[in-house]
Amino acid sequence: MRSYAVQRAGLAVVQLAVLSVLVFVLTSLLPGDAAEMRFTETLTPSQVAALRAELGLDQPPAERFVHWLGNVLTGDLGTSLISGGPVADIVRDSIGATLVLTLTTLAVVVPLAVALGIVMGTRENGGLDRAITSVTLALSAIPDFVIAVVLVAVFALKLGWLPATWVGGDLLASPALLILPVGVLLGRTVCLLSRQVRAGTVAALNAEYVTQARRLGVPRRQLLLRHVLPNAAVPGVQELARTGDTLLGGVLVVEAIFAIPGFATALVDGVETRDVPTVQGLTLVLAVAALLINLGADLVCNRLVPRTEALR
Amino acid sequence: MWRVSEALGRRGFLGMAGGAGLAAIAGCGADGGAAAQPKQGGRLRAVYAGGGAKEVLDPHVQSLFVDIARHKAIYEKLVELGPDLRPVGRLASTWEHDATATTWRFTLRDATFHDGAKLVADDVLYSLSRIVDPAVPERVAQSSLATLDLKRSKAIGASKVELVLTQPNAEFPALLAGIGTHIVRDGFKDPAKPVGTGAFRHVSFEAGRSLVASRYDGYWDEPARIEELHILSADSEARATAVQGGQAEYANDMTATFARTAEAGKTVRIVASKASTMQAFVMKVDRPPFDNPDVRLAFKLVADRQRLVDVVLAGRGEVGNDLFGKGYQYYPADLPQLERDVDRAKSLLAKAGLAGKEIEIFTADASAGFVEAATLFAEQVAEAGVRLKVTTGSPQTYAKDLLTKGAIGNHRSGAMPIPQYVTDRLLSHSPFNVTHWRRPVFDAAFAAARAVTSEAERSAKYGVLQKTVRDEGGILAWGLPDYLIAVSAKVQGVQAVPPNTLDQGRFDKVWLA
Numbered sequence: 001m002r003s004y005a006v007q008r009a010g011l012a013v014v015q016l017a018v019l020s021v022l023v024f025v026l027t028s029l030l031p032g033d034a035a036e037m038r039f040t041e042t043l044t045p046s047q048v049a050a051l052r053a054e055l056g057l058d059q060p061p062a063e064r065f066v067h068w069l070g071n072v073l074t075g076d077l078g079t080s081l082i083s084g085g086p087v088a089d090i091v092r093d094s095i096g097a098t099l100v101l102t103l104t105t106l107a108v109v110v111p112l113a114v115a116l117g118i119v120m121g122t123r124e125n126g127g128l129d130r131a132i133t134s135v136t137l138a139l140s141a142i143p144d145f146v147i148a149v150v151l152v153a154v155f156a157l158k159l160g161w162l163p164a165t166w167v168g169g170d171l172l173a174s175p176a177l178l179i180l181p182v183g184v185l186l187g188r189t190v191c192l193l194s195r196q197v198r199a200g201t202v203a204a205l206n207a208e209y210v211t212q213a214r215r216l217g218v219p220r221r222q223l224l225l226r227h228v229l230p231n232a233a234v235p236g237v238q239e240l241a242r243t244g245d246t247l248l249g250g251v252l253v254v255e256a257i258f259a260i261p262g263f264a265t266a267l268v269d270g271v272e273t274r275d276v277p278t279v280q281g282l283t284l285v286l287a288v289a290a291l292l293i294n295l296g297a298d299l300v301c302n303r304l305v306p307r308t309e310a311l312r
Numbered sequence: 313m314w315r316v317s318e319a320l321g322r323r324g325f326l327g328m329a330g331g332a333g334l335a336a337i338a339g340c341g342a343d344g345g346a347a348a349q350p351k352q353g354g355r356l357r358a359v360y361a362g363g364g365a366k367e368v369l370d371p372h373v374q375s376l377f378v379d380i381a382r383h384k385a386i387y388e389k390l391v392e393l394g395p396d397l398r399p400v401g402r403l404a405s406t407w408e409h410d411a412t413a414t415t416w417r418f419t420l421r422d423a424t425f426h427d428g429a430k431l432v433a434d435d436v437l438y439s440l441s442r443i444v445d446p447a448v449p450e451r452v453a454q455s456s457l458a459t460l461d462l463k464r465s466k467a468i469g470a471s472k473v474e475l476v477l478t479q480p481n482a483e484f485p486a487l488l489a490g491i492g493t494h495i496v497r498d499g500f501k502d503p504a505k506p507v508g509t510g511a512f513r514h515v516s517f518e519a520g521r522s523l524v525a526s527r528y529d530g531y532w533d534e535p536a537r538i539e540e541l542h543i544l545s546a547d548s549e550a551r552a553t554a555v556q557g558g559q560a561e562y563a564n565d566m567t568a569t570f571a572r573t574a575e576a577g578k579t580v581r582i583v584a585s586k587a588s589t590m591q592a593f594v595m596k597v598d599r600p601p602f603d604n605p606d607v608r609l610a611f612k613l614v615a616d617r618q619r620l621v622d623v624v625l626a627g628r629g630e631v632g633n634d635l636f637g638k639g640y641q642y643y644p645a646d647l648p649q650l651e652r653d654v655d656r657a658k659s660l661l662a663k664a665g666l667a668g669k670e671i672e673i674f675t676a677d678a679s680a681g682f683v684e685a686a687t688l689f690a691e692q693v694a695e696a697g698v699r700l701k702v703t704t705g706s707p708q709t710y711a712k713d714l715l716t717k718g719a720i721g722n723h724r725s726g727a728m729p730i731p732q733y734v735t736d737r738l739l740s741h742s743p744f745n746v747t748h749w750r751r752p753v754f755d756a757a758f759a760a761a762r763a764v765t766s767e768a769e770r771s772a773k774y775g776v777l778q779k780t781v782r783d784e785g786g787i788l789a790w791g792l793p794d795y796l797i798a799v800s801a802k803v804q805g806v807q808a809v810p811p812n813t814l815d816q817g818r819f820d821k822v823w824l825a
Contacts, residue, residue, distance in 0.1 A: 031705075031706040031708070031709050032706065032712070036709055037709075043375070043450060043452060045715075046455075046743070047452075047454060047455065048449075048712075050449035082364070082365040082366050083365035093518070152553060156557045157553070163557065163559055164556070165553045165557065165559055167359055167550050167553075167559055167560060168357040168359070168554055168559035169559055256547075259547070259550035259554070261518075261521050269363075269364030269365060269520065270365075273364065273365065275365065278365065
């Protein structure tokens with residue numbers, strides 16, 4: 001298992017390097033640069049040119065990349081071209097809201113999806129299975145922003161029960177701000193995850209060892225929790241890692257709709273203002289997070305069902 | 313409101329209108345609840361289009377409406393602009409100039425900074441030197457104040473300052489009312505610790521999110537009624553939901569679509585500053601086919617302005633007459649409206665050999681209505697026998713790209729004094745000369761007009777120049793959109809005035825009923 005982890009870590013470094021180059025090249029290909037983005041018809045072209053020199057944007061791209069890389073290797077994410085402050089500050093200021101949002105979603109989605117999956121799996125093709133399947137599938141088929149608009153229109157604007165947006169709100173003072181965004185994110189993830197748990201449950205229930213255990217008279221409750229769930233959870237945990245990625249995509253939409261000042265908002269701002277160091281820094285952090293989540297999921301699966309050699 | 317301003321413009325022409333009278337009459341433009349008694353206290357949350365990490369607390373580095381609103385709460389300028397874009401005194405109570413309008417003396421008001429220090433002439437001189445510091449290129453007023461000669465400028469006692477220019481300019485007070493010209497304390501270094509003379513004190517600031525400010529009880533111009541002010545950032549959708557959902561009381565720059573929905577309900581009221589910005593097509597006068605004056609005229613004649621206003625602006629605006637600044641000081645209101653004449657346009661285009669030809673219009677989704685306007689205009693131009701092919705560019709870089717790319721494109725302008733518009737866009741060396749209108753004779757005539765100290769005479773000279781631009785220039789100003797603000801029903805005292813003027817976003821004057 002240790003050599004497996006080392007091998008995966010090595011691969012991760014290569015992935016990060018490729019990603020950094022790719023992000024740099026792609027953001028450099030966008031029309032305009034950070035100095036021009038400040039040109040909103042208030043700065044004259046000569047002021048912009050002076051600003052470009054000040055920001056070092058007149059240096060060759062390769063040189064700028066090497067400079068950035070050198071900083072990153074010493075643990076410095078660089079300086080934002082727009083705010084003039086450290087990129088690390090932007091990461092720090094924006095990561096909180098996104099973490100709260102995704103962790104709350106996961107805290108709700110995991111028990112919910114596991115419970116639904118087991119309920120469906122143990123009643124394969126029964127009425128309840130079909131009902132839950134229909135609802136979760138329907139929810140996952142509707143785009144996030146449609147769910148969001150409907151939820152806002154009904155629960156915030158019409159009924160006035162919940163806040164419509166994070167603008168003018170403070171999470172500590174009104175945790176209710178989380179309800180609608182988490183609701184939107186649930187729509188997508190619950191379906192995917194519960195389908196996997198259902199499939200795992202069905203497969204496990206049909207496995208020979210379960211038949212054998214049944215024959216031996218293992219009580220149903222013990223059978224489900226001890227024998228079925230760990231096996232059923234394997235596709236679930238792997239799906240959970242992918243859910244992390246789905247969530248990131250969903251968070252992008254949700255942050256935009258509810259005006260949540262999170263990671264995705266910072267990233268979009270960074271791209272729009274051609275703030276290359278910020279985009280680089282944020283994607284690097286995201287990539288590291290994604291790699292860690294996937295690595296973690298694989299290791300958890302490995303631990304859950306040690307015999308799954310295929311994972312190595 | 314507009315009509316009031318126009319009337320004032322004409323009176324100003326005769327040299328009769330004073331700043332105080334203007335403000336009093338402009339008060340008629342205040343929206344509803346005029347009879348209600350102002351109430352004290354409460355918190356007001358205002359939402360503006362945000363700029364993420366671009367947002368700044370430094371009042372000399374600003375470009376976004378949200379920055380301007382925030383800085384206005386904390387800081388003040390020597391001069392501001394009235395509802396018709398005429399300079400009105402703020403921290404400067406009065407001013408006078410020498411015979412050539414080269415040396416100016418501003419008398420300072422008895423104002424106190426948030427830290428208790430009195431405003432003195434040295435604060436003004438320090439602020440100006442900070443603005444024009446060439447080492448910091450993003451201080452926005454640098455180019456407009458380029459003719460300020462600080463070496464020869466000086467304090468005359470504590471409450472008077474003498475500013476000297478390198479060339480005569482009767483419009484100097486308006487330049488001191490420009491973007492990024494706030495007065496800071498002498499020695500001001502750290503923008504993160506703002507100290508101004510404005511109606512609100514800084515409490516906290518987070519770029520891309522919020523400014524929180526509290527009422528400053530020592531404010532010279534009657535302390536604010538509200539206790540606490542939040543100026544927040546959010547895109548158009550979030551502004552709409554915030555003001556509808558009761559999470560904000562004031563939402564700046566709303567769309568015509570939203571205004572229609574909001575007006576159907578009871579929770580939100582729309583305050584519209586009529587026809588206070590400009591939408592135009594701009595033709596480069598040095599590029600074919602628009603280097604031919606007949607083609608420019610033909611395009612102006614073929615535009616169905618009313619339809620553009622009805623469709624693109626959803627009817628919230630007025631038709632334009634190919635000139636910037638309708639209703640503002642110096643606007644030649646006596647010029648007749650150019651009417652549509654497809655037949656004449658057709659014959660002019662045929663004469664220029666363009667019948668059946670294709671021309672490209674360069675547009676982008678850079679501002680609301682740009683692409684729609686270009687697309688609709690293509691249909692109108694087709695009626696005169698010319699095909700207009702719509703090509704779209706990058707929204708973020710469009711403003712800059714348009715300076716060099718394409719022969720015809722979209723242009724919009726917010727409110728600013730007419731001479732400033734000319735300086736920015738219509739002189740040979742103007743930084744934003746999007747029509748490539750470069751005529752040394754025009755430059756010289758404008759410089760001469762600007763130096764004339766008699767307002768009536770100056771106005772007449774500007775009038776002639778504007779007529780030339782209208783008749784021969786490349787600006788096809790088809791529409792003058794209303795500037796829309798949404799407020800929750802309990803907000804009172806919001807003025808319907810153009811953006812960038814004193815009474816817009818004046819949160820010290822509003823109250824919560």
